Amino acid sequence: MVLGLAHIRALPTSAASDWALRHEDLEAAISEDKAKGLIPFFACASVGTTSSCAVDPVPEIAKVCARHGLWTHVDAAYAGCAAICPEHRSLFAGLEAVDSFQFNPHKWLVTTFDCCAMWVADAGALKEALSLTPIYLRTPANGLDYKDWQVPLGRRFRALKLWMVLRMYGAEKLRALIRHHCAMAAWLADQVRADPRFEVVAPPRLGLVCFRLRDATNATNAQLAAAVNATGKMFLVATELDGRTTLRLVVGSPQTQPRHVSAAWDLIREQAAALLQQELTGAATAATVAARAG
Numbered sequence: 247m248v249l250g251l252a253h254i255r256a257l258p259t260s261a262a263s264d265w266a267l268r269h270e271d272l273e274a275a276i277s278e279d280k281a282k283g284l285i286p287f288f289a290c291a292s293v294g295t296t297s298s299c300a301v302d303p304v305p306e307i308a309k310v311c312a313r314h315g316l317w318t319h320v321d322a323a324y325a326g327c328a329a330i331c332p333e334h335r336s337l338f339a340g341l342e343a344v345d346s347f348q349f350n351p352h353k354w355l356v357t358t359f360d361c362c363a364m365w366v367a368d369a370g371a372l373k374e375a376l377s378l379t380p381i382y383l384r385t386p387a388n389g390l391d392y393k394d395w396q397v398p399l400g401r402r403f404r405a406l407k408l409w410m411v412l413r414m415y416g417a418e419k420l421r422a423l424i425r426h427h428c429a430m431a432a433w434l435a436d437q438v439r440a441d442p443r444f445e446v447v448a449p450p451r452l453g454l455v456c457f458r459l460r461d462a463t464n465a466t467n468a469q470l471a472a473a474v475n476a477t478g479k480m481f482l483v484a485t486e487l488d489g490r491t492t493l494r495l496v497v498g499s500p501q502t503q504p505r506h507v508s509a510a511w512d513l514i515r516e517q518a519a520a521l522l523q524q525e526l527t528g529a530a531t532a533a534t535v536a537a538r539a540g
Contacts, residue, residue: 255275255279257271257272257275258271259300260488261448261487261488264298264300264301264448264449265295265297265298265300265448265487266300266301266302266303267291267292267302267303267307268303269303269306269307269309269310272289272307272310272311273310276289276310276314276316280314286314286316287315287316287317288316288317288319289307289310289311289316289317289318289319290319290320290321291304291307291308291318291319291320291321291344292320292321292322293320293321293322293325293326293337293338294322294323294324294325294326294328294337294451294452296323296324296485297456297485297486297487297492297494298447298448298451298454298456298485298487298492299324299325299448299451299452299454299456300448300451301325301337301451303340304320304338304339304340304341304343304344305339305340305343306340307340308340308343308344309343312343317345317346318343318344318345318346319344319345319346319347319348320341320344320346320347320348321348322338322347322348322349323348323349323350323353323362324349324350324353324354324452325337325349325451325452326338326347326348326349326350326363327349327350327351327353327354327355327424328354328424328428328452329349330355330417330420330421330424331421331424331425334424334452344367345366345367345368345371346364346365346366346367346372347364347365348362348363348364348365349362349363350362350363351363351408351411353498354424354427354453354498355408355411355420356411356415356420356423356500357407357408357411358407360404361404361407361408362404363408369395372395373394373395376394376395376396376397377393377394378393378394378399383399423500424452424453427452427453427497427498427502428452428453428497430453430497430502430504430507431450431452431453431454431455431495431496431497431507432450433504433507434455434495434497434507434510434511435450435455435457437511438455438457438511441515442460443459443460443515443518443522444457444458444459444460444518445457445458445459445460447487447490447492448487448492453496453497453498454494454495454496455494455495455496456485456487456492456493456494457492457493457495458490458491458492458493459518459522462522464486464489464490464491465491466521466525467484467490467491467492467493468484468491469521470493470514470517470518470521471483471484471491471493473517473520473521474513474514474517477513477517479509479510479513480510480513482494482495482514493514495510495514
């Protein structure tokens, strides 16, 4: 096992950096590992984390890795799709300095699962690490052999569906789709800010909005997500940011229209009102019982 969980060190982030990894923390962690006799060799930065769509400072992280001789990889599984829009390319600053970059077209480019695109700065290093040449695999041909670019020997034709999407939609229609989703998410973020019962927890980015009931417990926010999901009309996934249960709504389906996002927000508010009223009634009942007992 080369990259098993026992060998991976996750570095903490916080609201102070909008949940992005601080390059100073990476530098300190590398120095600490070296002092313990360990050999750090790989660092993974994120552009668009799952929980909050945070963007790590790739240029600074790449410099730290270069100083210490680490392979720098950038995971942009979801957000990488937005790179087709010029207005979002600032999120990807510093990619020219990294060793590899990956994103998943099946997340936001109308491509069926699974489809992952990866670039490497030095293909030779990748092939040297993964190539196998037992006698039964040797051929007189010296051409490109993609078995040397991956762990499995077999390889499905995943690229065909992406090629078909690009041919059928074209770059402009794909850009329009992403812009449409981002606009709907921005509208939702404005609605959350306008409701004093709620707060936006992380800076809204691309199609993701992270929010929660203001001044409510983690249990109450988890109950809100469960109540919304129990209706069967939409599905919310919660996460934890700085120990606070946070609700996540992402706009990403090609079929999603403004009326769907509006209906989703109405449902969330409706369930929140019912939940808060239930808690208020319960608190009042408890106070009455306590008064009688006193």
